Amino acid sequence: AQKVTQAQTEISVVEKEDVTLDCVYETRDTTYYLFWYKQPPSGELVFLIRRNSFDEQNEISGRYSWNFQKSTSSFNFTITASQVVDSAVYFCALSETGGGNKLTFGTGTQLKVEL
Amino acid sequence: NAGVTQTPKFRVLKTGQSMTLLCAQDMNHEYMYWYRQDPGMGLRLIHYSVGEGTTAKGEVPDGYNVSRLKKQNFLLGLESAAPSQTSVYFCASSLRDRGSYGYTFGSGTRLTVV
Numbered sequence: 206a207q208k209v210t211q212a213q214t215e216i217s218v219v220e221k222e223d224v225t226l227d228c229v230y231e232t233r234d235t236t237y238y239l240f241w242y243k244q245p246p247s248g249e250l251v252f253l254i255r256r257n258s259f260d261e262q263n264e265i266s267g268r269y270s271w272n273f274q275k276s277t278s279s280f281n282f283t284i285t286a287s288q289v290v291d292s293a294v295y296f297c298a299l300s301e302t303g304g305g306n307k308l309t310f311g312t313g314t315q316l317k318v319e320l
Numbered sequence: 321n322a323g324v325t326q327t328p329k330f331r332v333l334k335t336g337q338s339m340t341l342l343c344a345q346d347m348n349h350e351y352m353y354w355y356r357q358d359p360g361m362g363l364r365l366i367h368y369s370v371g372e373g374t375t376a377k378g379e380v381p382d383g384y385n386v387s388r389l390k391k392q393n394f395l396l397g398l399e400s401a402a403p404s405q406t407s408v409y410f411c412a413s414s415l416r417d418r419g420s421y422g423y424t425f426g427s428g429t430r431l432t433v434v
Binding site: 211214238240248249250252255296300305306307308309310311312313 | 351353355360361362363364365368369370376378408410412414416422423425427428430
C-alpha cells in the first residue's frame, strides 16, 4: 500500500527565512505521481505542483522549489524568503497508476510565518 | 467557471439524522472521489468511482454510502450520522489519464454532528 509521511507537524519561521517541508513516500509502483497542495486558512486546496516518477528534475517556480529524489523516496518543498501569506497547511500526496488513481495524502505540515 | 461544486458548504446534523452531500463536476472527468479531513490526519479517501454506475471503497468507508448515477455527479450519503463523522468533506475529480491536470477539488463541506 502507498504511504506518505510528513514528519513535521508544525513549523514556525520569521518572515524572509527559507523553510523546507519534508515529504517521504512509499510505493511499490514504478509509475506514480507526486503532488504538493497548499491549504490556506480559508480551507480550499490549492494545487502547487505535480511530478511524475520518471522526472527527477528539480523545479523552481518563483520562491518555491521542489527536490525530488527517488533514491531516498523524498519530494521536499522549499520556500525561499518566506512571507506571511505563505502561512498555511501544506500537503504532500502520492498517486499510483491504475486502481482508480487514488490520491494518498500525508498528514500535512502547518507552516506559520511571523513578522 | 468549470470545476467541482459541492453542496452544501455547511451543515449541522443531529445524531441519527441522514443527509446527502452532492458533488458535481462539469469537466467530463471519469474518476471522482470523496475525502474527509480531520485535524492531524490529512485527507483520507472514503469512496471513489471510476465511472458512471461504479463505486468502490476507500480507506474509511464505514458509515457512508455513495452513488454515481450520472457521470457528472457523485453523491455521498450518511444514513445515520454520528459525532465521529464531524469533519470537512472534499470531493475531487480527475481524468482517467491524469495528463497535466491532476485532480480538481471542490471547496469542501463542513459537517458537524451534534
